[in-house]
Amino acid sequence: xxxxxxxxxxxxxxxxxxxxxxxxxxxxxxxxxxxxxxxxxxxxxxxxxxxxxxxxxxxxxxxxxxxxxxxxxxxxxxxxxxxxxxxxxxxxxxxxxxxxxxxxxxxxxxxxxxxxxx
Numbered sequence: 001x002x003x004x005x006x007x008x009x010x011x012x013x014x015x016x017x018x019x020x021x022x023x024x025x026x027x028x029x030x031x032x033x034x035x036x037x038x039x040x041x042x043x044x045x046x047x048x049x050x051x052x053x054x055x056x057x058x059x060x061x062x063x064x065x066x067x068x069x070x071x072x073x074x075x076x077x078x079x080x081x082x083x084x085x086x087x088x089x090x091x092x093x094x095x096x097x098x099x100x101x102x103x104x105x106x107x108x109x110x111x112x113x114x115x116x117x118x
Contacts, residue, residue, distance in 0.1 A: 025091040027103055028052050031114055034084045040071040042080070042102075044088065047115050055094045064117045067100060075102035085112050 032046035049062040069090055071077045080086065085108040090100050108114075 025093070026053055027089050027091055029087065029089045031085070031087045031108060033114065033116060034080060034082050034086060035066055037077065037080065037082060042069050042071065042077060044069055044086070045116050053092050064115065069100045069102050070098035072101050072103070075105045077105060080105060085114060
């Protein structure tokens with residue numbers, strides 16, 4: 001039981017170990033619907049993002065789609081459930097195992113209308 005608790009704490013704190021440069025990285029925001037939660041990753045079906053930094057460094061729009069985001073200590077997901085509508089702020093970290101890292105996540109009010117793909 002103790003081993004399980006230690007493992008959960010270590011996994012939950014992995015975002016706290018991000019270097020300062022990562023924590024001050026350029027931020028992007030969108031709204032979406034939580035489609036799946038798997039440990040510390042969330043699949044979010046999101047609205048169009050007006051501008052997002054691409055792997056080649058350019059800023060381009062991102063059409064609505066479902067993407068995987070990694071939770072960090074800055075954006076705890078304990079109160080988030082599949083089906084929740086959320087507003088997220090995230091940073092991009094290409095060439096890592098956690099490309100899209102959540103900086104903040106908040107539930108949207110019930111009845112919020114999102115422009116999501118069908």
